[in-house]
Amino acid sequence: MQISNGFLGIAATAVLIAGVASAQEQSSNRVATKTDWNVFVEENPKECWSVSVPTDTVNTRDGRVVAANRGQILLMVSYQPGANVAGQVSFTGGYPFRAGSQVTISVSGTEYSMFTEGEWAWPASASDDEKMVSALKRGADAVVTGISSRGTTTKDTFSLLGFTAAVEDAEKRCSG
Template sequence: MIRRSALPLATLLVLAALAPAQAQSARVLGDFRDWSSYAADDGGGTVCFAMTKPKSTEPTPEGYSEGYAYITNRPGEDVVNEFNVVAGYTFQTGSMAVANVGGQEFPLFTQSDAAWLDDAGQAANLAAAIRSGSTLVITGTSAAGTEVVQTFSLSGATAAQQAIGAEC
């Protein structure tokens, strides 16, 4: 399943994270411990997102570049708490990944180096788990067939989500 509207957004988010000077429409809403919040105009309205980098990636896949986890609000599309991971490595074609917060597991579908909730109806539940948890663990399979575990701190996630909620 390909969510076409999320693919351009993922590109925008990566550009905003990696090259803020090039993504001039992105503005910082705040930095909150291990999370940061941004707002940007994607041509279809304002998009707000909270993001963080993994604290660890084990083992480090070949060709790895920095990964990110995002929670996004797109009010013009009635999207709230959309979860997305840009892993920094290519997932094995057709594989699923899993987000785990405090023992709660959320299946993720993958495409290239990105993953989204397999059941978008679970977005509010995952966002709530992230606000109340301490660690987010993403387990995926690399294109080479290696299981990769990325661990993200959730310190600051609540404030980051509040910031995007207030803006979008």
């Protein structure tokens, strides 16, 4: 699998975005709320992203529901004009993913795969990002499934109410 420059930019950005959890509650860089999605902007370097937290989370191991200690769970779409990143989907499950595993995102009955690295997951290519964003714009919710390094399967459901408005707002803010 080839890792794009966009991936490297997003990986570097992951450190910044890791603080989105508290940023969603108290950040001065949140510029808009669109129903269940928020829009954030960083100025130097210019970055814009739409982000949401899950409306439902289920953790299972060996077919049984279990408690799991997880950090912030986020689904986001990012724009970084300086790194030629436009509409990159990413997900963090709040735990390290099992090495070599993939995360799936199901929207309206169609599944998309994302590769994992540490606590983050991304689609493999820009064209995969485009397909996912298009599906997310049309869907009502998205279910993201991953496997932790400890073998826990997680299913996080995200409302897509406000997704289109938030993504279009983030894109517009980073287009010029």
